[in-house]
Amino acid sequence: MIIAGVIAEFNPMHDGHRYLLQTIKEQLHPDVLIVVLSTYFSSRGLPSLENVETKTKLALEAGADLVIALPSVYAMQSADYFARYAIEALSSAQVNILCFGSESANLHTLQQKAKQIQLLNVDPSTSLARNAAKFDLDLQPNDILAIQYIRWCENFNIKPYPILRDQSLKSATQTRADYFSGIEQVEDHLFEPQQNWSSYYPFLRYQLLENDPKVLSQIFLVEEGIEHRLIQCALLHDRWEDFLNAAVTKTYSKARIQRTCFMILLQISKTEVKEHPSFFEMQILGMNTIGRNWIKSLPKETPMASKFNQLPTHLQKWHLKEHRLYSLISPKTKPWKVVVEHE
Structure with missing residues (x-):
């Protein structure tokens, strides 16, 4: 059987994502196509422009x-x-x-780049884009993620399968930029227009100015004394864009600052993350008949949850924090529930 997987953020869902899922269907004819989807906040430390339920429905439709x-x-x-x-x-x-x-879709080349990264012994907490530039690895944005996927696929006996990205289709980054600049209103009825960092900054600024630096230093991703820089930037700047530009350093990219700031807002401690260093879980967001049947075929001991009370305690706690924070900006956001898309 071919059980194909895709790692996605859909921030927001666009034609490039639909093209990827369609191409997988056409080229591989998988028995099951599974998407693992980031929820309220993305790897770049950005709030999701579409809520979790919307993203799930769009993924199933695609x-x-x-x-x-x-x-x-x-x-x-x-x-x-x-x-x-x-x-x-x-x-x-x-x-x-x-x-x-992938911009190249050349598996052999990507595998070679992945080996280079391993030989360089790069600090995984540091931006791979910066390390790629430093060591002249000549990697495009999608290929940066691709080589990490390839590295981890080896650990789990999963076959990597790159698909050539259609460069004529707009990226999520460009889609977001166009939306917020008013150039193009793509599916704006699905979007949460207030989900941007400017909406969260007053809450962040309060946290930074009211908390002792020693308290902030216990937050996950707060490293190397960055809390002092963040506090100083919060004192000086009342606009998010100014704060962010001032906080960025050679070590801390915009994405790293954004991720760190969301951890501060969520109050996620280093100890919590250290206690739960892996995520071998299936938190089910949505499925169709094929997906439902696949779930039923899995071994009974498979760690999965289709209801909130089935989640491990730490995931319940984190989910509530994430949902509450996102709901401060989008109050109508519904609590987590399984979305079933019928055939």
């Missing part, structure tokens, strides 16, 4: 049979950790082939 969650605490990581946690979740669903978009 061809996914089963959609499972990658909670924000696990999703808001550097490329290496993001890839690892997502593949851990897919391995729990018994995925045996991982499909992903």
